[in-house]
Amino acid sequence: MLQELQNQFLTSTVGGLVIGSIYALVALGYTMVYGVLRLINFAHSEIFMIGTFASLVTLTTIAPTAPLGGFAMIGVLILIVIISAAVSGASAMLLELIAYRPLRKKGATRLAALISAIGASLFLQELFGLEVINWLTGKPGRNQQSAPRFVDRDTVFTIGNADIRTDHILVVIGAIIVMVILDQFVSRTKLGRGIRATAQDPEAAVLMGVSIDNIVRVTFLLGGAMAGVAAAFYVMEIENTDYRVGFVLGIKAFTAAVLGGIGNLRGALMGGIVLGLVENWGAIFLGSEWKDVIAFVILVAVLMFRPTGILGESLQRARA
Amino acid sequence: MKGDGVTAKGNAGRAFHPVDRVRDWWAEAPQWQRYTVYLALIVFALILPAPWIGQFMSPQSDWTTVLFYPIGTYILLAIGLNVVVGQAGMLDLGFVAFFAIGGYTLAYFGTKHGLDFWATVVMGIVLAAVSGVILGAPTLRLRGDYLAIVTLGFGEIVRITANNTNEIGGARGITNVPHPSPVFGMKFLLDPAPYYYLIVAAIVLVVVFSVRLQKSRVGRAWAAIREDEDAAELMGVPTFKFKLLAFAIGAMIGGLAGGIFASKAIFIEPNTFPFILSATILAAVVLGGAGNLPGVILGAFVIAWLPERFRFIAEYRILLFGAVLVLMMALRPEGLLPSRQRKAELHEGTGGMGTMGAEVPGPDSDASAAEVGTK
Numbered sequence: 001m002l003q004e005l006q007n008q009f010l011t012s013t014v015g016g017l018v019i020g021s022i023y024a025l026v027a028l029g030y031t032m033v034y035g036v037l038r039l040i041n042f043a044h045s046e047i048f049m050i051g052t053f054a055s056l057v058t059l060t061t062i063a064p065t066a067p068l069g070g071f072a073m074i075g076v077l078i079l080i081v082i083i084s085a086a087v088s089g090a091s092a093m094l095l096e097l098i099a100y101r102p103l104r105k106k107g108a109t110r111l112a113a114l115i116s117a118i119g120a121s122l123f124l125q126e127l128f129g130l131e132v133i134n135w136l137t138g139k140p141g142r143n144q145q146s147a148p149r150f151v152d153r154d155t156v157f158t159i160g161n162a163d164i165r166t167d168h169i170l171v172v173i174g175a176i177i178v179m180v181i182l183d184q185f186v187s188r189t190k191l192g193r194g195i196r197a198t199a200q201d202p203e204a205a206v207l208m209g210v211s212i213d214n215i216v217r218v219t220f221l222l223g224g225a226m227a228g229v230a231a232a233f234y235v236m237e238i239e240n241t242d243y244r245v246g247f248v249l250g251i252k253a254f255t256a257a258v259l260g261g262i263g264n265l266r267g268a269l270m271g272g273i274v275l276g277l278v279e280n281w282g283a284i285f286l287g288s289e290w291k292d293v294i295a296f297v298i299l300v301a302v303l304m305f306r307p308t309g310i311l312g313e314s315l316q317r318a319r320a
Numbered sequence: 321m322k323g324d325g326v327t328a329k330g331n332a333g334r335a336f337h338p339v340d341r342v343r344d345w346w347a348e349a350p351q352w353q354r355y356t357v358y359l360a361l362i363v364f365a366l367i368l369p370a371p372w373i374g375q376f377m378s379p380q381s382d383w384t385t386v387l388f389y390p391i392g393t394y395i396l397l398a399i400g401l402n403v404v405v406g407q408a409g410m411l412d413l414g415f416v417a418f419f420a421i422g423g424y425t426l427a428y429f430g431t432k433h434g435l436d437f438w439a440t441v442v443m444g445i446v447l448a449a450v451s452g453v454i455l456g457a458p459t460l461r462l463r464g465d466y467l468a469i470v471t472l473g474f475g476e477i478v479r480i481t482a483n484n485t486n487e488i489g490g491a492r493g494i495t496n497v498p499h500p501s502p503v504f505g506m507k508f509l510l511d512p513a514p515y516y517y518l519i520v521a522a523i524v525l526v527v528v529f530s531v532r533l534q535k536s537r538v539g540r541a542w543a544a545i546r547e548d549e550d551a552a553e554l555m556g557v558p559t560f561k562f563k564l565l566a567f568a569i570g571a572m573i574g575g576l577a578g579g580i581f582a583s584k585a586i587f588i589e590p591n592t593f594p595f596i597l598s599a600t601i602l603a604a605v606v607l608g609g610a611g612n613l614p615g616v617i618l619g620a621f622v623i624a625w626l627p628e629r630f631r632f633i634a635e636y637r638i639l640l641f642g643a644v645l646v647l648m649m650a651l652r653p654e655g656l657l658p659s660r661q662r663k664a665e666l667h668e669g670t671g672g673m674g675t676m677g678a679e680v681p682g683p684d685s686d687a688s689a690a691e692v693g694t695k
Contacts, residue, residue, distance in 0.1 A: 040465045102650040111411055112649045114465055115606055118413070119645025122599060126639035247595070251476070254469055289484050296473035303466055304458040 005284070010162035012280040018168050018237060020276020021175035025230035026253035027260070027268035028182065029092070029223030035199040035263035036219045038110060042117035043099065045250020046124035047092045047224045051231025052241035053128070054087035055080045056147045057136050059235065067152040069166075076150050077170060077236065081178075084235075085228035092224025093217055095120055104216075129243035146240040171233045178229050179269055182222065186265060191218050199263065248292055252279075255299040261309030270310060339657065365520045369513060378628055384512040390624035392519035393581050398604045398620035399526050399613065400573025405602065406611035406662070407534060408566035409546030410460075411468040413598055414475025417455075418448040418571040420593035422578025424482060427494040427588050437500035437508075441579035448575025449568045456567035460560060475598055483590040493589025497582050508583070515584045522580060526573055527613060533569070534613075542566055546611075547665055596638060603641045606648060609655030611662040618657055 026048050033041040058080045068076060099120040103113050133141035151170065155163040186192035197205040198215045206212060234249075235241060256275045260267025275295060282294040302309065346354075367373075374383025397419060404412045422444035429435040429443060459470045483491050499508040506514040533539050541562045544552035553559045582588050600623060608619020623641070627634040648655065654663040 038465075040469060099646050106650075108649065108653060110465060111409070112653045114411060114468060115602070116646050116649035118599060118602070119642045119647075119649070121642070122596075122638050123642030123646065126636070126642060130636065130639060248476070251469065251473060255473075258466070258469075287484075289480075293477050293480050293484075296477050299473050300459065300470055303462055303470060307462060307466070 007161045008284050009281065010160040012284055013277060014162050014164060014168055016277035016280035017273060018171050018276070019280070020256075020273040021172050022230045022234050022237070022272075023249070023253045023256045023275055024269045024272025025175055025178065025226050025233070026249065027257040027272050028179070028226040028265060030254050030257040031260075031262055031265060031268045032195070032219050032223045034257070036195060036216060037100070037104070037113075039100065039113050040117065040254065041095075041220075041223070042114065042250075043095055043120040043124060044092075044223065044227060045246030045253070046121050046128075047088050047095065047246075048227040048231050048234075048249065048253075049125070049128065049241070049243065049246035050091045051084040051088035051228035052235050052245055053133065053136060053145075054084040054228065055232045055235040056145060056241060058083045059147050059150060060137070062150075064148055064150040067149050069152040069154075073151055073166075077174070077232070080235070081174070081229050081232040084232040085225040088228030088231060089221045089225035092220040092227070095124075095224075096216060096220040101213075101216075125243055125246070133243060141243060144240050144242045147235045149239060151236055167237055171237055174229070174233060178226065179265075182226065183265055185222070191215070195219055251299075252292075252295045255295055255302075257309075258299060258307075259302050259309055261311040264309065264311050267309055267311035274310070343660070362520075362524065365524075366517070369516055377625070380631055381628060382512065384516050386625075386628050388512050388516045388519055388584060389581060390628070391621055392516060392523065393577055394601065394604060394620040394624040395617050396519060396523055396526060396577040396580070397574060397601045398608070398616050399523070399530055400570045400577065401601050401605050402610060402613065402616045403530060403533075403573065404566050404570035405605050406609075406616065407539065407546070408542040408563055409464075410563060410566065411464055411602075412471045412567075412570065413468050413595075413602065414471035414473070414478075415570070415574055415601055416593045416595065416598040417471075417475040417478040418452060418574030419578040419581070419597070420478050420482065420590075421448045421451055421571075422575030423582035423585075423588050423592070424488055424494070424578075425575070426579040426582045427497040428488050430498040430583075431494055431496060434498075437498065437579075437583050441576065441583075444579040445572045445575040448571040448578070452568045452571030453564060456564045460563045460567065472595065472598075475593075475595055479590050479593055479595075482593075489589070491590060493587060493592070495587045497586050497588065499586075500583050512584070515580070519580055522576060526576070527617075530613060538562065538565065543661070600638075600641060603645055606655055607644060609658035609662070612655070612657055612659035615655055615657030615659070619655065 026044070029044045029047065030041060033039060033044070059076075062076060062079075064076065067073075099116050100113060103116055129141045131141065133139070133145065137145055139145060151167045153165045153167055155165055156169060157164050186195055194205070194210045194215045195218065197208065197210055198212060202212060205215075234245075252275060253272070256271035257268050258271070259275055260269065260271025275298065278298060279291045279294045283291050286294070349357075369384040369387055371383070377383055378386045397415065400418070401412060401415045404410050404415070422441070425444035425447050426437070426440040429440045430437070435443075455471070455474050459467055462470065482488060488494065500518070502508065506517065508514050508518075534542075541552070541557045541559075544555065544557055545559050545562060549559055585592070601620070604620040604623040605616050606619070607623060608617065609615030627637045633640065
């Protein structure tokens with residue numbers, strides 16, 4: 001009994017780390033946009049969804065006949081990551097331009113901006129469900145679309161009886177690499193400094209010569225690109241997607257962002273991993289059909305007891 | 321201010337706008353005129369199911385059925401959500417949860433314990449209010465946008481829990497939900513007409529309740545919270561209590577709608593209560609003009625009726641709602657038929673949650689330009 005529990009625990013831990021890495025990447029987008037605009041970019045989940053389809057279409061175009069290994073596998077992975085990140089990043093910029101910029105220029109309320117975000121989310125979801133997916137794949141847009149397997153799912157090593165497979169390693173390592181790059185970008189480059197300055201105090205940033213429009217655009221681009229990277233890993237790991245894939249995953253990624261402290265990049269990483277682990281561990285006891293409920297309950301609990309998250313809000317000054 | 325002249329001219333011109341003339345008349349109308357209008361509206365509601373109206377309004381499906389669901393149900397839900405969103409200025413994205421709780425309470429106690437509709441619908445209302453308080457107590461201290469996500473999560477929790485709990489039918493749902501027992505000789509069977517009258521009665525009741533609240537101390541407290549929560553708190557308004565009250569009252573109306581809906585539907589399942597229904601009702605409230613009851617009712621009617629009347633819209637319904645929400649927020653955030661107060665609030669950039677970060681006005685958006693631009 002205890003032995004069985006231990007084995008389940010290890011398998012769940014591996015699963016939690018993998019899905020947690022994906023949550024973390026998506027959470028970065030929520031956290032960055034929130035840091036700069038104080039806006040929950042509700043349509044970010046749809047940016048992720050668009051990324052999964054960019055990856056899926058790229059994969060079906062390459063059409064690997066058998067799972068690859070070695071350099072070919074890494075090459076294909078890098079290719080879908082880049083394409084997916086580019087498509088998602090561009091979509092996020094377009095989203096900002098259409099759904100948020102006019103509101104920002106008018107000085108609209110955050111309530112109005114959030115409603116606009118919800119509208120954009122519904123619109124994109126339905127646009128894909130009704131038209132785009134069918135146009136891209138030739139299959140009914142409401143159906144789940146499966147992606148070809150391109151990663152050889154060999155067991156590299158085992159801990160207890162948990163198999164650590166190639167794809168697990170790729171997701172976790174890949175996510176860490178991308179996050180380190182983003183972290184360095186935000187902390188070292190001029191644009192990164194602009195983002196941090198805007199998050200701290202927009203007025204002072206303007207006075208110091210930061211172009212707010214530019215910063216907002218870059219923030220959406222980066223956040224969208226991170227969602228695109230997450231989408232590529234998601235397609236590799238889960239091997240299917242549909243037009244509603246972003247909805248629940250988006251709420252969970254937002255939970256991860258809040259858990260780590262919204263506005264805090266490193267917090268998003270931590271929140272994603274913690275959420276992935278907790279929801280998988282919880283599923284051992286309650287059954288996997290309760291996973292989503294576990295995640296939502298965590299969200300409510302965090303907001304109740306520590307609304308600034310584990311690491312607190314650091315990209316910005318905490319303001320009510 | 322530079323823009324003052326333009327604004328003043330705008331105001332003077334506005335009095336000739338038909339809606340504003342109606343409003344001015346209404347504000348000064350003597351009591352007997354008002355009651356005549358109320359009476360006319362109720363008579364209108366009662367003759368609405370007539371076949372000759374149905375022929376035009378809903379040629380493809382049974383008009384009375386359409387009047388009950390979606391139209392009547394959406395209106396009832398929209399009035400409930402309006403208390404939370406329009407009056408108290410909180411964004412609730414999980415309103416469908418209360419609708420589900422009302423529906424499931426009725427279905428569960430009706431089928432398992434054989435309780436009567438009138439008893440179970442009251443239980444549904446009470447349970448919805450209790451769950452509103454349970455959800456609200458820990459979360460209403462949050463900033464507005466966090467609240468939106470938490471309520472969204474709550475809506476999903478309720479749906480998934482219903483799906484995973486075998487006691488209430490799990491994914492198969494509950495069948496053979498009992499119909500209400502007869503009232504005033506009206507039998508509630510398969511004929512949709514009695515259900516329509518039932519929901520009209522519920523709407524009238526809820527409208528009266530809502531209007532009375534709005535004009536009371538409670539309503540003024542809500543308006544104060546909506547405009548500036550900190551200021552309201554400083555003026556001695558116990559903001560938390562009033563927010564909780566708004567949440568509970570909204571939930572009660574949602575629960576009532578759920579009970580009435582379930583008794584007509586006979587069969588309910590978890591997927592009867594998807595997130596998209598919350599979003600649809602929100603779209604109705606926002607489209608009509610949050611905070612203004614006639615506007616909200618109009619919005620709910622439009623959103624419920626259009627896809628029924630123009631079937632080709634039905635498929636694109638959600639796509640259109642999405643686009644409408646984005647466009648409304650950019651062009652006319654106050655909705656089609658806003659209350660004057662709410663409109664002013666939105667154009668001053670207050671109202672609820674304050675402005676976005678990074679909202680520093682650029683050269684093309686200084687204050688006077690904004691005033692002229694929004695007329």
